Amino acid sequence: MVNYTIVDHPLVSHYLTALRNKNTLKPEFKESLDKLSFLLASHVYSTLKTEDITVQTPLKKCKGKTIKHKVVLLPILRAGLGLLQGFTSLLPGVTVSHIGLYRDEESLRPIKYYFKFPEFKNKDNLKVIILDPMVATGGSSIFTIEYLMNMGIKDINLVSLLCAPEGINAIEKRFNNVQKKLLKIYTCSVDEKLNEKGYILPGLGDAGDRLFGT
Numbered sequence: 437m438v439n440y441t442i443v444d445h446p447l448v449s450h451y452l453t454a455l456r457n458k459n460t461l462k463p464e465f466k467e468s469l470d471k472l473s474f475l476l477a478s479h480v481y482s483t484l485k486t487e488d489i490t491v492q493t494p495l496k497k498c499k500g501k502t503i504k505h506k507v508v509l510l511p512i513l514r515a516g517l518g519l520l521q522g523f524t525s526l527l528p529g530v531t532v533s534h535i536g537l538y539r540d541e542e543s544l545r546p547i548k549y550y551f552k553f554p555e556f557k558n559k560d561n562l563k564v565i566i567l568d569p570m571v572a573t574g575g576s577s578i579f580t581i582e583y584l585m586n587m588g589i590k591d592i593n594l595v596s597l598l599c600a601p602e603g604i605n606a607i608e609k610r611f612n613n614v615q616k617k618l619l620k621i622y623t624c625s626v627d628e629k630l631n632e633k634g635y636i637l638p639g640l641g642d643a644g645d646r647l648f649g650t
């Protein structure tokens with residue numbers, strides 16, 4: 437079984453419902469997505485490794501912790517940009533890399549048009565968090581996960597708002613031999629199914645178009 441978590445929180449349900457509502461206009465759509473990105477980030481970051489350090493308070497020495505993981509966020513352009521706010525605000529030192537993919541309208545296959553990623557000589561404690569609000573056929577996510585695995589990256593998280601069961605099944609089929617702790621998926625909902633054009637039902641429509649007003 438693929439390792440996926442449905443993030444369950446009253447505020448997640450509240451803001452997700454706002455995104456689904458077709459009467460929600462761009463400003464509220466963007467604000468609700470920002471809020472969701474904080475809720476998701478807080479959940480996803482709860483698995484980060486820490487290391488012990490000692491700091492000096494104004495009064496005396498004190499043991500504390502600092503984040504040990506090197507985190508790279510990888511939003512899938514365009515719609516993945518909508519999930520950045522919470523993830524970068526809560527961990528400002530994070531590296532933000534980008535992959536540009538679009539779905540061919542006929543085949544629904546992902547086409548890559550951009551990729552920028554830093555060079556890591558030492559990949560110990562490296563975690564890459566892929567951000568994409570929609571996992572529909574799963575093609576874009578699978579392409580990105582494979583791309584990272586081919587680069588030797590082992591610890592991969594995928595964060596989405598909505599998944600179609602078809603997408604989850606495709607990811608499951610492709611990566612069923614990957615250790616559960618190395619590939620984790622976080623989502624707010626697994627919806628009913630895809631329509632004939634590859635849109636998630638009930639979904640929220642085209643995430644990129646609604647976020648950017650195109």
Ligand code: PRP
Nearest residue numbers: 514515538539571572573574575576644
């Ligand atoms: C959307 C979405 C995902 C992809 C999901 O991107 O943001 O990246 O579709 O579909 P899949 O699981 O079937 O691959 P889109 O191609 O519409 O590009 P955009 O973000 O630039 O609008």
Ligand code: URA
Nearest residue numbers: 572635636641642643
């Ligand atoms: N991409 C979207 O933006 N929405 C869908 O429902 C499917 C893919």
